[in-house]
Amino acid sequence: MKLKSGKELEAFRKKILAKKNPDKPCITVCGGPGCLARQCLEVRDAFVNEISSRGLADKVDIRTTGCHGYCEMGPIALVFPEGIFYQKLNVKDVGEIVEETIVNNRIVKRLLYSDETGRQVKIEKEIPFYKKQMRLLLSSNSKIDPHIFEDYLAIGGYTALAKVLTGMKPTEVLEEVKKSGLRGRGGGGFPTGRKWESTRDAKGDIKYVICNADEGDPGAFMDRSILEGNPHSVLEGMIIGAYAMGSNEGYVYVRNEYPLALKNVTIAIKQAREAGLLGENILGSGFGFDVKVNRGGGAFVCGESTALMASLEGKPGEPRAKYIHTSEKGLWDRPSNLNNVETWANVPLIINNGQGWFAGIGTESSKGTKVFSLVGKIKNTGLVEVPMGMTLREIIFDIGGGIPDGKAFKAVQTGGPSGGCIPESLIDMPVDYEQLTNAGSMMGSGGMIVMDEDTCMVDLARYFTNFLQGESCGKCTPCREGLLRMGEILTGITEGRGRMEDLSLIEDLSGVLKDASLCGLGTTAANPVISTMKYFRDEYVAHIRDRKCPAGVCRELITYGIDAGSCTGCGQCLKNCPSGAIEGEKKKPHVLDTAKCIKCGICYDVCKFDAVRKE
Amino acid sequence: MTIDESRLDSIIDEYNAEQGSLISILQDVQAEYKYLPREALEYVAGRLDIPRVQVFGVATFFKAFSLKPKGRRQIHVCMGTACHVRGSKKVLEEFERKLGIEAGSTTKDGEYTLETVNCVGACALGPVVMNNEKYHGQMTPIKVEDLLKKV
Structure with missing residues (x-):
């Protein structure tokens, strides 16, 4: 059915809402990346079977949704209308939930979340992980099935588009976005309205609007979760942007490793086309816009705008120098505007609630909320959405629950491979674009990797350098050769071949990378190294001068041994040692032959008595 | 062909x-x-x-493409940052030892291809290994043998 005007859209929405009974029980199963990996679909299928075998199919809805954020507790299901939060579900729990909660209206207490004091919590927003969040973008995920168009309309979807097309001039839309203070959520943090303006003002009849869904930062899955869970919100933002810029053609460039995001956005585009929200003469406004989906090929550098556009043209994803901006000459040499998934998803919110509302959230320079993927050595792994300006401490300790296993917090890495490591001394820093940059890191797309005392910062610098070296396209020499040499130096330090003069050599190389590289991959590549050298210089010195890895990570600098006093002779280390380096009789202290030891660390991991020691 | x-x-x-x-x-x-x-x-x-x-x-x-045939079973070890800080390197090395190949190659019998991947977005389960399409979370070196035995 094609909706030919704003009024028809509203009438259709009313019809959908009239059919919905808010009191009808609905079991919402999270189908986000974390829950999927924990076999949530088996749980969902079990619900479907249980409900239908009890003849309740007409009385209970079952909905599979996008990510709810709290990956640590997956698989998660919410039971509406109350919104009871059940966690860590198993197929075996399903019968009990249906019997108790659906049929008898009782709570299955053992499946509730309980906090550290043992207090059980029934509703999502009362759980500490959710309490301090401001989930403007992510909260919709649990309310809709991303495959059902009507679900998006039921939560007010496409009202912003109708508002724009029926009552706002393109310049008014542009002004609204400019005044809101929205900045790009993909890395650079460039003001979105200004970016749009330069594309709109660029000469040319054909202009492109592109959504960057090639989320390449390791440890980041915000965009994936938005695109999988609420693809129409991204499309709606893109259509509004296209209207403001005078573009009729768009692309969504999806990371190859995200098949579900690809599937969901493809379905959403088809639905929007059928409803007349994409294509010619949208809602009778005379404005037309359509979107194509392209898949990435697994190249990190394609997050860079010119590389992404080269790849959209069917060429290798190599960046070019930006003497002329892509807003003037981008895809096929035509004016092109690129924003990432999260940026686009913010646009309908700004239009619906007004720029003043949006600009009222956040800090002086950074407005709105930001989604972070809180991962690594953290109790509550997951996606968190907070207003800009919240401190790292609040995010990591109040929301994230702090560091597991009683270990000490060491640093948090933000901004992906182009970002830096922020030490404990700066943990009360409010998070916004400027603060992170001043600390030697960056916002990036929102990865937040927490590290504890067992993380070696030199090893981490080496990790990022090697990652970027592998992903460097090789077009410019500073990046191609600079990262290779940087990696060699860092590997040398982690393997006990470091020299004190390496530190100044690294600083020199970093300067060259920053000044002379062609694109953002190279110019920011030294950030992880420079920031760790700034805040954790003593660790570098310990590796070089003392030939020690204080965190016990760098293999060449540690030796394993068995403490005879603690060893019970259980034989676990001996059984699992791949190199036959451990000997000993049952129930007698074992001995490790360092000459045969390959330092794989398996004995250390399997020993239950802390008898294997690292030095 | x-x-x-x-x-x-x-x-x-x-x-x-x-x-x-x-x-x-x-x-x-x-x-x-x-x-x-x-x-x-x-x-x-x-x-x-x-x-x-x-x-x-x-x-x-592009990394997604291969000019060489892949093994019947594809093992992807996630080397994302979250998995890295939780010890994914040790897991990868155990796969390399057990299969007798280096990451990026295929066993002679054409059964296994061992590869690394930058991030699969399942960071809560890190270290993560994908066995064909199936995720295996909280991997440790000692779980490697069992995973390889699973059909």
């Missing part, structure tokens, strides 16, 4: 033989053959009317 031109045609036609869809087309071709046979690359170049060197350039630039 001989390729099924009609199958390739149907893939290419799905994208209206657009040059800009080269990467998507190659993805679909690879899904068909599990790698990119030389003959298929030449055929795609002809149909899209782009130089073979460009098709070869794209096929070798």
